[in-house]
Amino acid sequence: MKELMLGNAAVARGLYEAGCEVVSSYPGTPSTEITEEVAKYDEIYSEWAPNEKVAVEVAFGASVAGKRSFAAMKHVGLNVAADPVFTMSYTGVTGGLVIAVADDAAMHSSQNEQDSRHYAKAAKIPMLEPSDSAEALAFTKLAYELSEKYDTPVFLKMCTRVSHSQSVVETGERVVPETSAYEKNIQKYVMLPANARGRHPKVEQRTLDLIQWAETADINRVEMGDTSLGIITASTSYQYAKEVFGDKASVLKLGMAWPLPVEKIKDFASEVDRLVVLEELDPFIEEHCKSIGVEVEGKNIFSLLGEFSQNLVAEKLGQPITEGKKLDEVIPMRPPAMCPGCPHRGLFYALKENNCNVMGDIGCYTLGAAAPLSSMDACLCMGASVSGLHGFNKALGAEGEKKTVGVIGDSTFMHSGMTGLANIAYNQSNSTLIILDNSITGMTGHQQNPTTGLNIKGEPAGKIDLEALCKAMGINRVAVVDPYDLSACDKAVKEELAAEEPSVIISRRPCVLLKSVKTQPALKVNTDKCIGCQSCMSIGCPSISFKGGMAVIDHTTCVGCGVCQQLCPVDAIER
């Protein structure tokens, strides 16, 4: 059946059809929907793991047990999972094992734009790279064949424009390969030095074998057109090249990012007058071409930064581009902001009022860095708020400890905040960590996590008690506040910063966008009372604007949280 499918959903469909049986992932834009879609297939066991390293290790265990398994993550998630991944390259697999990694060129929702293809080369693991949903489905299935045939994990490299674009796919039936009973294989799977030394030569031979496969594989496809220009390309860049040139150029479309073919590239180069490599981010294919003695143009023309488009490709390669008429007007930017009723807002207001230094973390609350709250000093990666807070305080002593906090979400704390807190408890910095517990993984669109008490399918599951956990880790002072209560937030922040020992504040209220949260009717400004002081606007709620000398509340977006009411000196905001 033909249907329009999101690239991520097509990967999930590929997993279903390939007979994958165990899926473990941690959410991360733009990879999240793969696992959300998998969860809709009851034939596949799926779960949200606390982090990507755990997810990959779960997939490893399932593979050792003989089943086809899978883990998905965003590009920076692969950094977290890198430790098991590099050694899984040595162990290889029993059941096929595929790891999807989704890059985010242009950083739509990420903290860097690293190019994951380097991991394939560094870990010596083959990587397939689809360019639309149909290939996402087909390459997922192919990845399992390669995984089992060559005894290797296989990467499936996605990117924002493949993951989050819908295109037409043709679906097929699910076929689960037959598996034999589990047998121990200590030399293959116990990576003691002696065994690992035995595995490494197999890895090197495997890469040579895969290069041979790459020479003839039909996913590395030559589309001959006009031979005055030859373009070597992959992923979404292939689509831009075809959009601009059609058959007015020849294209070598590489479906496997690693290992790359040698003879196929040399043959293609010999057929065309001018040869250009078109790839987003790093010159990965370009450097390979140069290393095999093929002269190409690439990053001398195209940027190392951001995403490409058909206009960009056309312009850089001397083709006409379309242009539109720009309005001669300064258009205010519209950056993302905390939602109306967001439980993070009240807590951040307390941090702003107390002029805190804030070591931040990854999640919706990173938006606390934006005006008017402007309450974040650093944000690096998952978990760095906790460990960074400790380092900051060790460096500055009381000067830091009395005004510095770390902020981290419930899911991010489970992901990699706990080890940082263990360090605070063990090495005793007088640190104040705030866990922003909104009872969900928010930014990626509401995924369950170990603190929510529900599993990926929304069924009852194990639930970690954050207060008990922090106490068990050696934190004696654990306070819980409702972030809708501004004075309680202010009191807790003041008290815990003053305390002469490590402490944790849990700011607890579920994300206002959760279906289970009942919102209140919109609030109104009593125009007879409003004095236009704009106190209510200091919290940066998108529902409040200032018109005609008075505050105005947008009734279509206000959820009646009441935080602004607490700031009004004349009680002009009414239910």
Next chain:
Amino acid sequence: MNKTTNIMIVGVGGQGTLLASKTLGKLLVSEGYDVKVSEVHGMSQRGGSVVTYVRFGEKVYSPIIDKGGADFIVSFEKLEAARWLEYLKPDGQLITNLQETDPMPVITGAMQYPENLIEKMEATGAKVDAIDALSLAEEAGTSKAVNLVLMGRLSKYFDISEDAWMKAIESSVPSKFLELNKKAFQLGRA
């Protein structure tokens, strides 16, 4: 080169632009076209400026639309129409909601919400179809149906049967809200 029709759906994160593109995508596939829809998920959805590209034709390669490339821009908010106007083809059609949602620089007082945007956009020579979609959505029963009002208005520019549109809406909208959304669509199409 084959003829591809390009539609951009722009608005403020949370306004329901994704449902609109989902409905449109299903409709166009059912009409036998090759279709690509490119969306934005994640952080930008939190009240930021969002854009979805819908492209259809005999064979579609790129999932995105460039400056000067859109046959249609459907904007859920007036300032967003102005922001993305540059993406409209010289003979393209802009459909915009008259609703104003202040962005953070306006809320904090750092900037003003620009005035007379419809007139200014028309002055560039752009074809502008402005509609008070919020009032029509509220007439249908909920402010959340702005997306269906705007789909209704867009439908006037296509030679596709109302029946086919309704089928696409039925397959995209939860049955609980179906009647309300159909009404919103018809108010926009009227």
